[in-house]
Amino acid sequence: MPRVTEAYLAERREHILSSAATCFAREGFHRTSMRDVIAEAGLSPGAVYHYFRGKHDIIAAISLDAVTAVGGAVRASVGRGQSLPELVAGLPTAIEALDRADDRTRLAVQAWGEALRDPALGAALREGVDGVLDALRERVDLAREAGEVSADVDPHAVARVALGIVQGFILQRAWDPEVTAADYGRGASAVVGGLLAP
Amino acid sequence: MPRVTEAYLAERREHILSSAATCFAREGFHRTSMRDVIAEAGLSPGAVYHYFRGKHDIIAAISLDAVTAVGGAVRASVGRGQSLPELVAGLPTAIEALDRADDRTRLAVQAWGEALRDPALGAALREGVDGVLDALRERVDLAREAGEVSADVDPHAVARVALGIVQGFILQRAWDPEVTAADYGRGASAVVGGLLAP
Amino acid sequence: MPRVTEAYLAERREHILSSAATCFAREGFHRTSMRDVIAEAGLSPGAVYHYFRGKHDIIAAISLDAVTAVGGAVRASVGRGQSLPELVAGLPTAIEALDRADDRTRLAVQAWGEALRDPALGAALREGVDGVLDALRERVDLAREAGEVSADVDPHAVARVALGIVQGFILQRAWDPEVTAADYGRGASAVVGGLLAP
Amino acid sequence: MPRVTEAYLAERREHILSSAATCFAREGFHRTSMRDVIAEAGLSPGAVYHYFRGKHDIIAAISLDAVTAVGGAVRASVGRGQSLPELVAGLPTAIEALDRADDRTRLAVQAWGEALRDPALGAALREGVDGVLDALRERVDLAREAGEVSADVDPHAVARVALGIVQGFILQRAWDPEVTAADYGRGASAVVGGLLAP
DNA sequence: AATGAATGAGCCTTCATTCAT
DNA sequence: AATGAATGAAGGCTCATTCAT
Structure with missing residues (x-):
């Protein structure tokens, strides 16, 4: 016992x-x-x-948690059945919601740098990112099959860019809290959905 | 003497x-x-x-240099008179070209984290970012005035998203060298230029 | 535990x-x-x-100890109920007795210089000195009331001079171990008690 | 040339x-x-x-200068042909006059400590002190021969005590500028000249 | 006589971590 | 499970001093 x-x-x-x-x-x-x-x-x-086991383990655990939380937020959004522009528009808000008590997104920025130096953490983090990329890619695939998106785009590349848009938001917001999810989301949705005049 | x-x-x-x-x-x-x-x-x-004056100053100088180099590459691309999708498609390549001798983009990722803890560096870095954002915004403004882009987009937000796309590339490439500028650039151009089927 | x-x-x-x-x-x-x-x-x-907390604290602790030990020796002598010349004659011996294991009086000389640069130590040390001065002054007061000493001397000033005599002994003995407590004490007693021929 | x-x-x-x-x-x-x-x-x-030749030499030169200046002031006073109490009463004032621009007496206190660690400086300083002691002793000798002072005092010891009184003044004044030459001198003169009631 | 970039030993201190209790 | 005194390598940095110019 x-x-x-x-x-x-x-x-x-x-x-x-x-x-x-x-x-x-x-x-x-x-x-x-x-x-x-x-x-x-x-x-x-x-x-x-x-x-x-040591400081290292604590950093790794926290880094992984921060990155996983971001990934989870993205995947949850993907599963919500919105149009692509709606999805992209909502991502920043989903990210912002993570910062309840701790500054999880600030920790994420630090984790990014840490992952560059710590192979184990890098691998773990990359795995998480791959999952998110897969989810995004599948969503793009679906959109392509549905004719929602032109056939000649590369879903892998688009998924990466979509993730990049989220990462850019995390970074810019970490530097400057005045960067709001609403504004950034609107911009993202415009870029994805209707930047070019018809 | x-x-x-x-x-x-x-x-x-x-x-x-x-x-x-x-x-x-x-x-x-x-x-x-x-x-x-x-x-x-x-x-x-x-x-x-x-x-x-100390290690701190060296880190700050290098961080600033790394971020400034990124900013310079973006601004140089902006000034090249391409269409928006062309511009966005070319940015990753311009970034990649920075890593001739040193791993400037890897340093940039570390600098991002550093700027979160060092107010002076943060301010300097933010200033550089603001310059890049201004350049991008002006470019979007021009496109809007030329009818190249619909009138109801917010140029500020779009500039931030464009920058975010670049930052995402830097980060993803730092983690995984197999993320190529060509692929990511193609994805970015697709997102900006013609993601939605007509 | x-x-x-x-x-x-x-x-x-x-x-x-x-x-x-x-x-x-x-x-x-x-x-x-x-x-x-x-x-x-x-x-x-x-x-x-x-x-x-650091070297500084150790120096301060030792300085204080050295000066306090000197003060204690003086106060103990004062409390012994001797005549003034007897008291003064015995002080050097009391001081000398401090240097059993360590060279406490040598440390005191160094502490004097240290107290000039370290305000906190200076204040602490000054406090200790004030206590000793008080004790000496009271002793002189008593002697004056007893008619042992002429009425028009300033007990404060005499106390300072008595302390000075002790400090001079500490210093001279630190430089030259051949300066003995017996000799110096005899001189001090002569100065205080009967320097002037009757 | x-x-x-x-x-x-x-x-x-x-x-x-x-x-x-x-x-x-x-x-x-x-x-x-x-x-x-x-x-x-x-x-x-x-x-x-x-x-x-180095910092050491500068410290030595300054230390020597400070101590020599003190010695010179004492010897000059001795040569002035005053009664013993007058002489002793005037010494603090003579010392105080040394602190024209620099804090020579504060430097002296530091030099004391330095001389304890630096044999060469210690020797030089001791030599200066011996000269002063000699001058004082001769003065006491004279007083003894003149019957001004009782025959059974030891001039060497009395000279040391007189020097000690001066050193005590230097130290106490370095710690606390409110210790004035006038007060201390009065006390010294009282101690030497008429402490004991007749 | 004077300059100031360069030296490199050594300084005080902090740190992640361990282990007897 | 928990304590906290102890470890000792390593850290960033300063210093008195030199010497090519």
């Missing part, structure tokens, strides 16, 4: 992660020391190291 | 920066120590600190 | 201080590196920094 | 010393870097090192 419930352990782990996220969003991965994380969590070094 | 020429000083500074860029591209800003930079430059600590 | 006893912590702190004092007496505050202190203490850097 | 006059060289040397003294009085010997001294002097490193 375990001394403590599994739920307790999971909750503890989560608590540490969210404390770390707070620190990381405030100061960045590398300007945050384990001392900071430990203090923010109100624990002792030993306790934190009981749940994580 | 051993006062060396100003050109010599500038060249030395540049040498240090490019040595640092090599290190940073290889290991990231924070896994690179000043020792690494100093060794790569083949100098002594004192010499490096003669030209830069 | 590895929480060690408070006594253990205090002892550790004291051990570091005495190691530092050894180094400082040997080489001076500024020619002693933290490496020296750490090696002398037989600890790791982290351990030392666990107990002190 | 020398390129520059000897006077020019001496003046330059003096200029560097006074710049250094300014820095040292402001920040202490060890918190002052050669950069500081060089900047204060408005010269280049090479120029300063042309006149001094």
Whole structure:
């Protein structure tokens, strides 16, 4: 019989992660020391190291979470059966909604850089991105089959561009909170749906 | 009077920066120590600190350079008098051309994260981005006035989205070198120019 | 729970201080590196920094201790109910007794200079000195009331001079160990008690 | 024929010393870097090192100057043919007069500590002190022969105490500028001349 | 005589992490 | 499960000083 419930352990782990996220969003991965994380969590070094193998693991977990959350938001939007311009218009809002308590999108920008240096994280992150790209590509395929989109576009490339539009929003909003989802979404929808005069 | 020429000083500074860029591209800003930079430059600590106030300043200079180079490539493309889809199609190639010697686009991704934590860098970077956004917006304005684009689009928002498309390319290519400028450019051009069947 | 006893912590702190004092007496505050202190203490850097915020704090603690010890010796002598000449004659011996293990009086001379540059240390030290001056002044007051001393002397000024005599001994003995407490004390007693022929 | 006059060289040397003294009085010997001294002097490193072998030499020169100045003031007072109490009463004022532009007495306190660590400086300083002690002792001898002072005092010891009184003034005044020469001198004169009621 | 770029040893300190309790 | 004292490598940087010009 375990001394403590599994739920307790999971909750503890989560608590540490969210404390770390707070620190990381405030100061960045590398300007945050384990001392900071430990203090923010109100624990002792030993306790934190009981749940994580090291700082590295915490960064990886948080990075993955941030990127996964973005991916999840995109995939959820894709599944909503809207027209392509509607879909694209709504993505920024879906992203914005992620930043409930923590600055998940700011963490995502940092995670992007981290993934460049950490092969394991890079692979994990790439996997998530591939899933999102697949979802977007399938949606474009459908649109093409439905004649909604001209036959000679490359769904792979279009999916990448659509993802790029989302990534650009995340980045620009991280730099400047005045970049709103509504404006950016309108622009995106215009680009995708009717930029060229008929 | 051993006062060396100003050109010599500038060249030395540049040498240090490019040595640092090599290190940073290889290991990231924070896994690179000043020792690494100093060794790569083949100098002594004192010499490096003669030209830069600290690691921070070197990171900032390189970050700014990377982001400025991206901005310059975009602005140069904008000034080339192409149609909007042509312009957008060509941007990834222009970006790709930046990575001649150093991995300037990889550095850019790191710089993005850095700018989130360093207010001074953030401000400088934002200024550069604003210039690029202005150039793109003006181009869209022109297209609108020429009837090339429907009148009810918001040029500001469209400029941001166009920039986002470029940023997305930088990021996706940094993660996966197989993402080619040609493919992404084709996708971008399709999105902007004729995604919707007529 | 590895929480060690408070006594253990205090002892550790004291051990570091005495190691530092050894180094400082040997080489001076500024020619002693933290490496020296750490090696002398037989600890790791982290351990030392666990107990002190930095070299500065160690210097301050040792300086304060040295000056406080001197003050304590003076106050103890004052409380011994001797005649003024007896008291003054005994002070050098009391001071000399401080240098049992460490060279506390040599440290005091260094502390004097340090207090000139470190406002916090200066204030602390001044406070200690004021206490000693008070004690001396009270003693002089008593002597005056007892008619032991002429009525028109300023007890404050006399107290300062008495302290000065002690400080001069500390300094001269630090430079030249041949200056003995016995000789100096005899001189001091003569000055105070019967310099002028009757 | 020398390129520059000897006077020019001496003046330059003096200029560097006074710049250094300014820095040292402001920040202490060890918190002052050669950069500081060089900047204060408005010269280049090479120029300063042309006149001094190193920081060490500058510290030694300034320390010696400060201590010598004190010694000179005492000896000048001794030669003035006053009664012993008058002499002692006047010493603090003579000391105070030294602090024209620079804080020579503050530098002296630092020099005391320095002499403890630097054998060469210690020897030089001790020599100066011995001269002062000799002068004081001779004065006491004279007083003894004149019957001004009781025959059984030890002139050596009394001279040391007299010097100690001066050193105490220097120290106490360095810590607290409110300690005035007038007050301290009055106290000293009282101690020496008539502390004990008749 | 003077310049100032360059040197490189060494400084103080922090950090992620461990392990006896 | 949790504590926190301890580790020790490594970090960024400063410093007194030199020497080609």
